[in-house]
Amino acid sequence: MFEINWRPDKTYPMPLHLQIVGYIKEKITLNEWSIGTKLPSQRTLAKLFAVNRSTIIAAMDELAAEGIIQGNTGGGTKIINNTWNLMNKNYNWNGYISSGNHQPNHMIIQQINEAESDPEMIRMGSCEPASELIPQEKIQGILKKLSVSSQPLGYEEPRGSLFLRKEICNYLKTIGIVANPSSILITSGALQGLQLISLGLLHANSIVYLEKPSYLYSLRTFQSFGMQLLGIPFEETGINIKKLSERHKSKQGSILFTIPTFHNPTGTVMPLEKRKELIHFCEKEGLPIIEDDVYREIWFEDSPPPPLKALDNNGLVLYVGGISKNLSPGLRIGWIVGPEQVIARLSDIKMQSDYGSSSLSQNVAAELFASGLYKEHNEILRKKVKVRRDTALTALNEHFNEIATWNIPKGGYFIWLKLNYPISMYQLFVKALNRKVLIHPGDLYEFRSNQHIRISYSNTTLAEISQGIKILSELVLEQLQ
Template sequence: MIHIDWKPSKESSKPLYIQIVEYFKEKINRGDWPVGSEIPTQRALARMFEVNRSTIVSALDELKAEGILEGKRKAGTKIINHSFPSLTHVQPNWQSYIEEGIHIPNLKTIKQINELEFNNHFIRLSTGEASPELFPAEKMAIVLREISKSMKNLGYEEPKGMVYLREQISNYLKLHGINASLSSILIVSGALQAIQLIAMGLLQPGSTVFLEKPSYLYSLQILQSMGMRRGGIPMDEEGIIGRLIKKYKRKNKSSILYTIPNFQNPTATVMSQNRRKELIKICQQEKIPIIEDDVYRELWIDNPPPTPLKSLDTNGLVLYVGSISKTLSPGLRIGWIVGPEPVINRLSDIKMQTDYGSSSLAQLTVGKWIETGLYEEHLHYLRKQLAIRRNITMDALEKYFSDIATWKIPSGGYYVWLSIKDPISMYKLFDEACKIGILLYPGYIYDSSPNQYLRISYSYASVRHLQEGLYKLSKLIRKLIKSNHK
């Protein structure tokens, strides 16, 4: 059995599981742990490294995915040969290139979902996307025909994006209280790219990104890949608790706040008007810029949410991020950032160096959707459909989950955040759910520590699948609770 004489550092900006992966590799590469060595159980490893078992699971998954460990049901986990069996001696050692790259691989669970989502046999309670049934195919055909009549050229666009689209977005943002000149708008390929550009262009390794705890941003590896820390701030029913930022802020370290004020991913919380004002005030005092990720704004079911933080911002504090991915089509890959001009200049420069701008065809298409009013029409329709789905989902939860879970009724967006009453292994739940054909996002991918939550999306699956999926899921959870009590 191998000998472990080291513990990962909880102070490091590197995730614990990555530290453990690196420790394993070093030991194996140095020959300390020969091929064939048996690895202790997860429980034992968790004790030795003084970490949660979930961290061990992530580390072992990674090592298995990289072909360094091999787990066999009965025989335990062993160190196996390191290199891809398929690669010959003449080939460069791609594996070492893959391992040495800067970028941290996506979380195992997310990778698995990304792949399984394209398998038609699954009920997708995972997907944060409008159902294909809700895709406005007829309206899209109208827009494309419109475009094909007038199109003259499709070249590279200005660094900040197509002028026509920026005009349309500028007009559209006025409806939400934001006055944005064309030169303060940058077109990007979705909100995710917005976050990446901001991280690359404005943050430095070691800086802190404050965020809601839990948050979608925890599911991305991108900040950690660049050496940035994530500082989770608790939430209450009014949203992120802004006043806590002062407490968490480390002296002389640059930081930024990332928030999803409307129908937050994954909790569906809407930040109250008062909290918005308070947050702006605190961030002004502390000189912490805000990234406002507002991609869910239009998806209100009961009432429109308060106006954006950006509309309250008189000092260029807020970088406002929007997109049509959640409302019209994620496949177009179009979003935008609004912010102070020098910042937008900087980000557009990086965008140019990254991909020379977003697809002109997609930009033209989105511009036309907004200009013709078809976008506004579609939003009306989408809200009605979302209300139906939300209500059906609440009925199903009431029926199947009332004794095993708690939740708040979302007033918009795509998600309901389910808290399982009895402690069960969420890793096991995820795996077992996959086996019975249900995909969902376990709460641990949205947090730095394990929890008992599930994110259920009611936007994607068909109504029949929603009901069937929730029924089967409730049965599975009951089974796991039962086996816990044995």
């Protein structure tokens, strides 16, 4: 059976038949449609793709010319080949591509990554800061003055620039974490920190406990190396510790991944008392923790409780932070804080992965901290983002009041919208994409969730937020009918 839940996009700057060719090639590459498969009739295909039959004929001609399909006088068209020339490549790489170690990204994420660069898109999907949230002038000033006499152009130490690590120590003190430079590893964004942990500390069959829903479900980092994600139910204050306790059996190589502050996607902030309780539980069980804390600085009224790492007296917590969310994603600067022996191990893997992060970026980041611009910028940022959140909430009140409920985030970049009734999220995603609205459907964060949407207000204009939410409500209503 052919399941085709995708349609070419008429607004996309590529002929419809070539979009269809691309789709079919992808299906074959992904081995979803194998050699020998008989394609449906042209009439059926036209219906499935919602295009004219002439478009299907053009697509079939193209695929036949590339030697991928063959028409049969006895009726029907078959897939006869899975190699094709895209440039000058007759060589068949498909075996390599499909058997490579690492899993591909979720198809929707790949589509999102592609669509991100469309300038007409209303980007309510990923949580990238809009350029007006990035302190461009401050950074420009630093670049003008930066002395590149030696360090910023050569390799750094295995753990990263000492200048930057010292500055991060000073910063960490302000949020309650006592660390020395040897217990910090500079990474290329917080995401790389997770990859290094998965490569350096976990093994196939390690269990990664996580909140359900969780941002981690949208990544393939852990699963690609054979680890198992085990979702723990979520309650108003965060992860349900009792349930975690019930599920936590095998201790060999397991770890807890948690986002206690502005939890992604629900926005939840774990209260101080519960943080203490969680640390206590993990200490008792000998269960180490990965604490993802990348949204901490983006709070609106009150600063959040101290991170788990600040309450950790036993070196149980690996703290993952960075500046991509609140300052500049393009610098690609993040950090892991943990026991020295763990940091030594992870820095060795980092050296083997990319021989360290950009020295230039590290030095610019260090100057941002050292000059006080980091702190100053965060204060401005909070005010700007609060206006965005309020605009989103106003639009939700106007358009979603009857059909959904949502949280009021106290910080971070997103709202977790819960529809009153389930709908096909993939359909909504594609329809929204066609109307140039990019969202993250909830099933990226919770397997088969068909009632949630994560709406980000960080990378749009105020007008776009209102407009995007309005369009989205229309599409949801359409699907509910």
